[in-house]
Amino acid sequence: MTTTGADQDAAGARAPRAWWWWGRRRSVVLDVALAVVSALECGLEGIGFAEKASLPVPVGVLFGLMVGSVLLVRRRWPITVVLVSIAVTPAEMGYLMGVVGLYSLAASEVPRRFTAALAGMSTVAVYIVTMVRLRQDVAHADVDQQDFDPSGWYVPVVSLFMTLGLNAPPLLFGLYIGARRRLMESLRERADSLEQELSLLADRAEQRAQWARQEERTRIAREMHDVVAHRVSLMVVHAAALQAVALKDPQKAVKNAALVGDMGRQALTELREMLGVLREEVPKASSALPLAAVGRAAAAAAEAAAEDSGPCLDALEALVEQSRQAGAVVELVVMGEPRAYGAEVEQTAYRVVQEALTNVHKHAAGAEVVVRLAHREAEVAMQVENGPSDAAAADAHLPSGGNGLVGMRERVSGLGGVFVSGPTDAGGFRVSAVLPVLPVGEPV
Known part of the structure; x- marks a missing residue:
């Protein structure tokens, strides 16, 4: 059987495309957009970094663009993104990369001990940079405004609140999304396992129903054989004797004929009782019960017939x-x-x-x-x-x-x-x- 080009195109359209480590196209679009925004942010912040480090501005901008583009691999290597964001924190660049990196790390399957260690390192780095920057701003404010006299707790406390406000939300949200994702995956696996179990149960029920039907056929055949074979055999024997003595001994022939009639009536009575029970019980069961219960109902019908009319x-x-x-x-x-x-x-x-x-x-x-x-x-x-x-x-x-x-x-x-x-x-x-x-x- 050959496949045409149109069929291959249709099959390719139905099959999911491989996007490297992304599972869906919209994930690619989202990560590329975040990487572009992060690269632009770091590129702009690279200008100030270049001035402070006495570097050419193009070098600072290029460095910022390269650093910001690391966000593109946040799903595949979230630890790398967080480490890069920690490394460039002293340069006061990569805030978006730090926030998104922490979220990606917390939502990933990275062991929790690594997540806690990297989150602590990022928090300490942001806290130190924030406190240094805030202390510089407070010192400039002291020069410009002589009446501004901040107490000794102001800079550490404000720096702590700013650091927690920057790092805690993405970290907690990432933990929630990761837990929810794992829960959904476990529920999906459980649903699949339940579906497999139901399929196995259905197969076993079908096998039990087939076994019950086979047993019932054997039971009915055995009952019919026992009821019919003996009486019909006697009827044939009496009929043969009747034929032999019909002319020689009419009185004995009449007696044999009466015996044949009695046995025939007994056989018919037993057959009617058995078939009557089967007709009443089995159709009712088959119309109201599943397939596995039909065999049990048929077996019960045969047992009831045997108990009612059995010798x-x-x-x-x-x-x-x-x-x-x-x-x-x-x-x-x-x-x-x-x-x-x-x-x-x-x-x-x-x-x-x-x-x-x-x-x-x-x-x-x-x-x-x-x-x-x-x-x-x-x-x-x-x-x-x-x-x-x-x-x-x-x-x-x-x-x-x-x-x-x-x-x-x-x-x-x-x-x-x-x-x-x-x-x-x-x-x-x-x-x-x-x-x-x-x-x-x-x-x-």
Whole structure:
């Protein structure tokens, strides 16, 4: 990509020009004007200096012009300006340079100990020159007016007031401007740091929102899989049995058809309850809350849906009975004293058994199944073990997405439990999970 001359001119016009040590054009104009005025002042005062020092007048004027022009570098080298003004104080020239030099020194970033030392030197020099000049004027007044009799304190006190009146205002004003400039710079840096922090917080909020959305998608997919997969699998098994016995045993076919209808209605009811909570909660949250809160609202909606319609361990007997009605041989063994657990613990335990039975219907049709539930002091354990598939059983050709075991592992790990699954030596399959016990009503 090439750049035309007009583009370069426009870019140059937008970019700030470098003015040596000046940051802005008006600073250059101001310092040049002050240097010109100071040079003219010192040039005029150089005439008197040349007469007192018995020098040619052009030499005194040239010396004054050179001294006065030093004010041009007051922003870059304020110490140099003050030292030159102190050096020419005995020559009674450079008053403007002394005033502006003290202001520039006090407003600069020069260490305060150097500022105090140079300000003291300038004050002493001005005080001495002022006192000498005033004493000469008083002596001339004594000659001209015999009745003028100044006391011994008059010359020192008046010289002190004149010196302070000349040096104190620029020094104090420079200190104020320097402090104000540093304050503004610190506020600007603080504003920049706050802006960076806000940007980082916004990025983190976006990351948390993305994480919450991903977690919510996973949660909804897991809930939908658990609700749909088991009941639809049983419906397919019953439908296959219904097709097999429709002509041979009409009474059994009617019974199977009724079971298919009941399971379909139960599945639809659970889906409606879950989707209803999501439709009510998530849009309200997304319209009134920022992006990071939408994910939390969605997660809360899913948790509310699970708490409202989620099953518990008391429903395990009904779950096992449904598999028995589908033709499976299922034995339920409960060990320990049954008791109530936290909502998520009971729902997770139920879902693990439900998904394990669903896998049996999908992959091990006709196999004998043993469901074990153990109530222990600090945990609850469940195990679903099936034997080898019955070769004589008809395959229902149920599809499998491979998400059942993954979902079970995620559920159990999310509660701090342990999940193990794998084939058995007898040719079957075993699913085991152990969940830590939470008291009733305690959040996970």
